[in-house]
Amino acid sequence: MNDKKYNIVFSSSKNDLRISCEVLEINKIFENIFSYETITNINRYFLMYESIIDIMNELYNLIKDNKIDISKDDSNLMIIFKLPNQKFKEANFSLKNKIQMINEEIIILKQKIDEKQLEIDDLKKRLLNLENYKKEIMGENQANNKLDNQIIIKDSKIFSNINQIQLIEKAFFKNDKLKNKKISFNLIYQATRDGDSISDFYNKCNGISHVLLILMTDKALIFGGYTDLAFNSQTEGETIYKDNNAFVFSMDKQKIYPVKKDEVALRCCYCCFPQFYQNTIYLYKDFLQNNKSVTCTAKKANYIGFNSDYELNGGTEYFKVSELEVFQITFTQ
Numbered sequence: 330m331n332d333k334k335y336n337i338v339f340s341s342s343k344n345d346l347r348i349s350c351e352v353l354e355i356n357k358i359f360e361n362i363f364s365y366e367t368i369t370n371i372n373r374y375f376l377m378y379e380s381i382i383d384i385m386n387e388l389y390n391l392i393k394d395n396k397i398d399i400s401k402d403d404s405n406l407m408i409i410f411k412l413p414n415q416k417f418k419e420a421n422f423s424l425k426n427k428i429q430m431i432n433e434e435i436i437i438l439k440q441k442i443d444e445k446q447l448e449i450d451d452l453k454k455r456l457l458n459l460e461n462y463k464k465e466i467m468g469e470n471q472a473n474n475k476l477d478n479q480i481i482i483k484d485s486k487i488f489s490n491i492n493q494i495q496l497i498e499k500a501f502f503k504n505d506k507l508k509n510k511k512i513s514f515n516l517i518y519q520a521t522r523d524g525d526s527i528s529d530f531y532n533k534c535n536g537i538s539h540v541l542l543i544l545m546t547d548k549a550l551i552f553g554g555y556t557d558l559a560f561n562s563q564t565e566g567e568t569i570y571k572d573n574n575a576f577v578f579s580m581d582k583q584k585i586y587p588v589k590k591d592e593v594a595l596r597c598c599y600c601c602f603p604q605f606y607q608n609t610i611y612l613y614k615d616f617l618q619n620n621k622s623v624t625c626t627a628k629k630a631n632y633i634g635f636n637s638d639y640e641l642n643g644g645t646e647y648f649k650v651s652e653l654e655v656f657q658i659t660f661t662q
Contacts, residue, residue, distance in 0.1 A: 484516050486652050487545050493580050497541065500555070500576050500585045501660075510660040514541070518655035525617040525653070530602060531562040534655050542603075542610075543580075544653040547620075551580035552641040554605040555658070556595050563599035569606065570595040577605055577632050579641050586632040593631055606631045610641070612650070620649035 482488035494514075501507045517540075518533040534540065536559050543553035554577040558570050575594035576587045586609075588594045596604040602612040609630045613621035624642045627635035642648045 482514050485654060486519065486521070487543050487551060487654055492583070496578060496580065496583055496585065500578065504574060507660055510662065513659045513661065514656040515659065516654060517657050520617055520650065520653040525615055527600070527602060527614055531560070534560045535562050537657055539658045541656045541658055542653070543656070545651050546642065547649040547651045548643065550643055550648070552610070553578060554610055558595055560603045561597050563597055565599050567596060567598035569593045570597070577609055577641065581643070582640070584634065586634040588632050616650040616653065620647050622648050622650060624648070
């Protein structure tokens with residue numbers, strides 16, 4: 330091929346397609362306009378080539394299929410597209426017209442840029458509003474957490490945020506009699522402070538009703554249970570109790586497991602801690618010093634909602650307690 334440079338431009342209107350070829354060295358443009366009816370059978374409108382080899386291969390195939398002719402005189406290389414009854418003619422484009430066309434295109438592009446900039450400015454404003462709103466909510470939430478932790482769960486080493494309190498409240502408020510009541514948590518027993526023997530436990534908790542037991546394992550899992558009944562020590566034997574308001578809970582799963590209706594909720598024995606039946610939560614003696622406390626399988630539990638065995642303890646039967654607390658719950662107007 331010679332050293333001339335060519336610009337091929339495809340443009341379209343509602344009814345036709347314009348093909349222009351500009352020969353840069355001689356500053357001439359050749360063009361023709363084809364109706365869409367004429368080019369109905371043409372299925373290739375635009376091709377991109379990665380190398381001169383690709384272009385040559387494409388031209389070779391077009392020539393072989395008799396779709397184009399290529400001819401050369403002393404100064405020009407001519408590519409003639411074989412379309413029915415169509416010929417290219419020299420377009421009458423002056424330099425002034427070309428500059429005008431370019432300016433018009435520049436104006437259109439600037440308008441599009443301005444439109445996009447307005448959209449971007451609007452999105453930035455919305456993003457800023459959302460970020461400010463997020464900071465406002467987080468600030469209020471932190472203030473509420475701090476206030477509730479100070480007032481409601483004073484001295485607790487386990488309760489640490491308002492979401493934990495709200496989970497317990499959610500369980501209570503399912504009882505219509507407790508709706509719109511204010512709930513207070515009074516810490517009556519803390520294992521690391523008061524001791525982890527059975528006698529230590531009952532010295533603080535014996536005979537006190539409406540009690541919430543919450544514990545943290547050495548794996549930082551938090552769960553526990555509630556009953557309206559009192560944790561009563563036994564001089565001998567054991568006693569089992571029904572309590573339709575009892576439930577156990579998992580802070581990690583943010584889930585409440587209510588007792589099965591009219592089933593045993595609690596077992597008290599002279600030789601062990603109170604047990605949420607059946608071994609749903611079972612504390613072994615001196616529980617801070619060993620990993621012999623247990624949870625039970627989903628089938629064995631007398632509480633509803635377990636999807637897997639040992640769910641409270643993350644799928645493991647045995648656990649070691651790092652802290653255990655008992656609260657007396659009071660309800661006021």
